[in-house]
Amino acid sequence: MGDEWRVGRRGLMQASLAAAMAGCSTRDSSFEPAPALAPIRARTDRIFDIAVCLRPFRPAGPRVETERLGDVLVVHNYGHGGSGWSLSWGSSTRAVQLAMQASPAEVAVVGCGALGLTSAILAQRAGARVTIYARDQLPETTSARATGEWTPDSRIALVNAAAPGFAAVWEEMARTSFKRHRDYLGLPGTPVEWIDQYAVSGDTPRTAQSAEASSRTATEPAPEFASYARSIRDLTPQWRKVPADATPFKATSVARGEVMVFNIADYGHTLMNDFFIAGGQFRRADFRSPAQIAALGKRVVINCTGYGARALWKDESLVPVRGQIARLIPQPEVRYGLVYRHIMTVPRRDGMVVQSFTGGERQGYGDANEVPDRAEAEQAVRTLAELFVQSA
Ligand SMILES: Cc1cc2nc3c(=O)[nH]c(=O)nc-3n(C[C@H](O)[C@H](O)[C@H](O)COP(=O)(O)OP(=O)(O)OC[C@H]3O[C@@H](n4cnc5c(N)ncnc54)[C@H](O)[C@@H]3O)c2cc1C
CATH class of the missing domain: 3.40.50.1100 (Rossmann fold)
Structure with missing residues (x-):
């Protein structure tokens, strides 16, 4: 499980978060303090864009x-x-x-x-x-x-x-x-940058757990995507545990990785x-x-x-693989990304990206529908809001 922990977002999406946390703690038991983290204003009325495209x-x-x-x-x-x-x-x-x-x-x-x-x-x-x-x-x-x-x-x-x-x-x-x-790091406009990304595990409500599980099993048998990240594990840092109570997240366990982002x-x-x-x-x-x-x-x-x-x-x-991202109005003070339940956020300069992976990597496989799904975007933002004790 420690291996999945090192491969970043893709591994996080595949592994159960709790299991990944266990892998993390056996590999490295030292805590790293978290910097002060501004909360994300996770409100559906702040969605200003929903974009769909087909992965080729x-x-x-x-x-x-x-x-x-x-x-x-x-x-x-x-x-x-x-x-x-x-x-x-x-x-x-x-x-x-x-x-x-x-x-x-x-x-x-x-x-x-x-x-x-x-x-x-x-x-x-x-x-x-x-x-x-x-x-x-x-x-x-x-x-x-x-x-x-x-x-x-x-x-x-x-x-x-x-x-x-x-x-x-x-x-x-x-x-x-x-x-x-x-x-392209350090250039005007920040085309490329490194950010912290937090993998957060909370007390997922039982109803939400079963809804997520059924959406994962409802579709056809998963195409088995190839995974190669182990061969380049030297390029990016390992994930490390962070004390949950030192973060603004309503969470039971938290780990931090560092990822490269393209604005x-x-x-x-x-x-x-x-x-x-x-x-x-x-x-x-x-x-x-x-x-x-x-x-x-x-x-x-x-x-x-x-x-x-x-x-x-x-x-x-x-094969088309449909994907959708929603963007919340950018918050310049939020310079970290999140992985929580089936949601991922990336604090891009042109908008806080919120993406849902309820169906895992197979989500959208063979689906050429490019019509935005506002309900999916709003659900993702509401899930995100659970993490912040007080939504700003
Ligand atoms: C939701 C989502 C999230 C993603 N996230 C990431 C990510 O985080 N990181 C990552 O690395 N990748 C990501 N991807 C994948 C990435 O977006 C694609 O792999 C990439 O955009 C493909 O680029 P491309 O230049 O091949 O194609 P495109 O961007 O589609 O460009 C194709 C070009 O060809 C032109 N063209 C096509 N047909 C014709 C024609 N007949 N005549 C003239 N011109 C034509 C188009 O006009 C366009 O200019 C994501 C994809 C999706 C859908």
Whole structure:
């Protein structure tokens, strides 16, 4: 159980919190004092945004490989499930290496999400002139609706379908990405930062426990997602216990980890600026077929169309995994995240993200419905409110 404890949010979501706490105490019995923590104003009338998007999941793992379209070399770089931001730099490094083997002076990138932008910037750094073609710029993409945490093996492949050797490829991508994200720490706008995250266990009401348990068993047998985080456990600190009475939480036990957060609005803005400052061009385009991409007249194209690749490249192995985040009005004084029962919060600068995982990792698997569910968001905020003796 100690192992789950070290792998962070994903492990926390999988393990029962109480069991995880037990693992924590056997590994390290020393308490660390908690800094003064401002309470979260967990009120449903403070929800100002609910966003839904589809994680572009491939059971075999992301597609990073070449394909020929006549004279055009296409390098695919899509299908990163719940890890697209986390793995972006590492995956795009591989894609750009494949693209630059042909030493092109110009590169076209299709897609302007996390994968498209990082591919475009890396191709510029490799010496190419780059044009991004996309239906949507970053603020309108799936990438803009992500939670914004370092979660490099979240819904990245299935155990029984991952390509041979994928674990090693994944590790290389994760390590490369981790280094590149570090370059964005301490910049104006705080595109990337480290925060404390608290895993909190309280006296869950019996009715809520049984409701959560039944929602977990009601769905089909779970797809078994691959887990690779153990191979990079040296990158992030261990979780440690914190005295519950030194926190503002109505809790029976508390532990603290430190996690890397992507402030999506600032990060996206910074990446777009970096791309344009380096001479990048953007053209709005909605491709209906690969032939239209071949007709662009570019010899090398990096395809970063995310879930859009299902229709455009007829890749039916792409599975939508629906996810929803709600945002509460930001509280600058709250610089910590929480995991409590099936709720997670991330104190992003552009809003306090509140996300519900009642169904665990399988939640939303195969579900392409992008309609926001306000009731789910409100329930998550009400659950969060239980933690604060007095809601501010
Ligand atoms: C609720 C939720 C939370 C998440 N949280 C995290 C997290 O905390 N950390 C993390 O690392 N990942 C997270 N993810 C996953 C992450 O958001 C995705 O893996 C990532 O956004 C995929 O990026 P992308 O660039 O491949 O695709 P997208 O962001 O979807 O970009 C695709 C681009 O291609 C363009 N395009 C598509 N089709 C066409 C076409 N036919 N013609 C022209 N242009 C086209 C689009 O317009 C867009 O510009 C989360 C996902 C969800 C749903």
